[in-house]
Amino acid sequence: LTAKGFPNANNKPSWNHGSVGKILENIKYLGDEMYPQMIETETFEQVQNRRQEQRKKLGRVMQPNSMNNQSPFSGRLWCGECGEVFRKYIENSGKPSEKSKWKCKHYIYKNRVHCNCGVxxxxxxxxxxxLAVNKVIRTPSLLQKKQREIPKCYSPEFRKLDQKIKDMEADEQFSSKELATMIFQRAALLYQTAQVHDYEHHTKNITQALSGREQQTEFNEELFLQTVKKLVIYKDGRVEIEFINGLIVHETYRKGDKYASS
Structure with a gap:
């Protein structure tokens, strides 16, 4: 694509693995309120499966030397008090008593205790x-909650270009090359401001991941990675588990008879 000079979403002839990957995983090609479906759902799912297989072959699924891949919780734990990410800390490293705990990134900030969210x-x-996933397994209807519609927000540039295209089409005074260029520019502007409505897609993925499962008694890392977007942790022991489709389940973590963060 780069060699042939095809422009990307920013109208520049520059492509890489990441930019192509965004296209391959963009569910808007399954159709939305503005554009018709451009690819069959089955084909889209096959592409996602093929990409996952390629990641495994290339060793990109789990890289031992990567900090983000050392734990399934990296990048998924957030502080409910100050909004910062949680980081993993090792106590008594290399000793039989070695323990790992997670603390807010701003627990110590500028040599002072800044956030008292606990560990x-x-x-x-x-x-x-x-606890959270068992609640969903027991009550699958939780996944079907009506989500709040996000109002469409088009930029002034998009509106102006969209109207110009409509006027040209109505007057039939345009060259095919000129119109094609403007349509591409309109799509690029839409892509920059579009909010992907992927609730149904993610709900389907969660449903498939939980299909046929009994109540869980042990932690399943693969299931966690497939279904959970993030956990927000509060100092009073509350935890908000947000699933990939936006469903939030509230739970509490304790240590003995006391909150773990006390």
Whole structure:
């Protein structure tokens, strides 16, 4: 694409693995309120499966030396008090008493205790996930909650170009090359401001991941990665588990008879 000079969404002839990947995983090609479906759903799913297979072949699924891949919780734990990400800390590293705990990135900020959200362990995170996913398994209707519609928001540039295209089409005074260029520019502007409505797609993925499963008694890392977007942790022990389709389940983590963060 780069060699042939095809422009990307920013109208520049520059392509890489990431930009092509965004196209391949963009569910808008399955159709929306403005454009017809351009690819069959079955084909789209096959592409996603093929990409996953390629990641495994190339060793991109799990890289031991990558900090983000050392734990399934990396990048998914967030502080409900200050909004920062949680980081993993190792106590007594290399010793039999070694333990790992997660703290807010701003627990210590500029050499002072800045955020008193407390700590949470891997085991507590796993227990919270088991509680949340079992709640969904028991009550599948939770996944079907009506989501709030996000109002469409088009930029002034998009509106102006869209009207110009409509006027040209109505007057039939245009060259095919000129119109094609303008349509591409309109699509690029829409892409920049579009909010992907992928609730149904993600709900389907969660439903498939949970299909046929009994109540969970042990932590399943693959299931966690397939279904959970993030966990928001509060100092009073509350945890919001947000699934990939936007469903939020509230749970509490404890240590003995006390909140883990106390």
């Amino acid at each position: 949470i362990t891997d085991e507590q995170i796993k227990e919270v996930f088991i």
